Amino acid sequence: MSARNILSEWTMQPGTGKAIELLAGQILRIEQVEGLQCVDFNCFNLHDYKEFMHCGRTRTVHGFNPSKGTFMWSAPPRERAMLYILEDTVGRNDVLFPRCSAYVYESAYGFDAHTNCHDIQAEAQREYGLTPDDVHDSFNLFMCTEVTLDGRATITRQASKPGDHVDLLALVDVLAIPNVCGADVMRTSNFGLKPIKLTVFEATAADLNGVPKTPILRSQRTPKDFRQPMIKADRALVRDPSYVAAFVNVPLVVEEVSVVLDDGEAAMLDALRLPVYGTDDGSALRDVLFTWWEQRFLGAAEAGAPAISAPAPHPGNG
Structure with a gap:
């Protein structure tokens, strides 16, 4: 693989973050210097x-701990891949927890002044x-x-080492805005x-060829x-007196479909009935049909994930 060209370098000290214009085809490496440091990350369309990067959508597509080979997605209605995780030497990241804030440290610890991810961002x-209201939920690297059996999210210690990177x-x-987590x-x-x-590196052809294809759909x-x-210029929310509701896909079209079951099929339905x-x-059969459909055809899309195609083999990769 050909070497990447380095475009710029920085070192972020504790209590700080850095806003970086990262253009399509460029790579941001976030690297441990001493190890054991969490990094919060925000991301906006530059134009x-x-x-912006949406942790909820990303969590739905890739789970709680996105890592190498996954995407960071924007929120509906854009819903497109903004970033691709090309490399991750640790493989432990988080999209469950929100950024820490001044309120957290004052309410939980009694600190009325403490470095925190929201203020740094x-x-x-x-x-x-951008304003403090524009800071969004963070992608938490390293x-x-x-998640416990009773549904609580918990934080455990990390084991990242110097040189580990995403x-x-x-x-x-x-x-792209990474910051040194203040926790x-x-x-x-x-x-x-x-x-x-x-x-920041310039991506090589091999880097770009290794990115799976994501669909481009009419609904994006x-x-x-x-x-x-138009983006609102004022902060107060005031009703538009000229508003007339125009919801998408309304009125809904409902069509009754008659299904005749023989005795054997009826017995199968009774066995599967919830x-x-x-x-x-009718409702029992509908549940059986769509449960089968999810398992047979949708796979990961059962949770609303898009169909992602594997990248074409790169010459020389075997």
């Missing part, structure tokens, strides 16, 4: 800040005219989290604060498709 983003490939022009009184960074190295909408494309449906044969 339209209303499109807000200051780094201010360089590009953060080890688990490489994020920009698929569109973005403003020195939590397990997040093993109760410490340490610097982080940032490097941009401001040109919006009935209200108690919640009682004697409602």
